[in-house]
Amino acid sequence: MLTIYNFNxxxxxxxxxxxxxxxxGDLIFVYLTxxxxxxxxxxxxxxxxxxxxxxxxxxxxxxxxxxIGVRFQQIQKYETGSNRISASMLWxxxxxxxxxxxxxxxGADDIEIK
Numbered sequence: 226m227l228t229i230y231n232f233n234x235x236x237x238x239x240x241x242x243x244x245x246x247x248x249x250g251d252l253i254f255v256y257l258t259x260x261x262x263x264x265x266x267x268x269x270x271x272x273x274x275x276x277x278x279x280x281x282x283x284x285x286x287x288x289x290x291x292x293i294g295v296r297f298q299q300i301q302k303y304e305t306g307s308n309r310i311s312a313s314m315l316w317x318x319x320x321x322x323x324x325x326x327x328x329x330x331x332g333a334d335d336i337e338i339k
Contacts, residue, residue, distance in 0.1 A: 269306030274329045276304040278322045293317040
């Protein structure tokens with residue numbers, strides 16, 4: 226049976242898979258049935274920034290994953306916001322991408338959190 230919850234997850238996955246070039250404002254957030262975020266908007270934002278910087282440097286998810294000791298699937302989860310990035314992983318990722326950790330959060334003040 227397709228519930229509202231399942232429908233929202235399907236929409237989120239489709240938006241991530243087919244809208245790689247979309248801006249942060251175009252992302253569809255996944256809601257639980259009680260209206261709370263299942264994935265926090267900041268996690269999605271930071272993940273999208275990791276993807277942006279990785280692509281700017283023409284690095285694959287595989288290369289970044291190997292550099293920090295995880296599989297490329299984990300990088301995918303970080304970039305979509307489905308898995309939160311720990312502080313130590315943020316540090317590792319920023320070193321591989323040759324950026325300051327703060328750059329991953331630039332623009333986050335504009336994210337609306339309900």
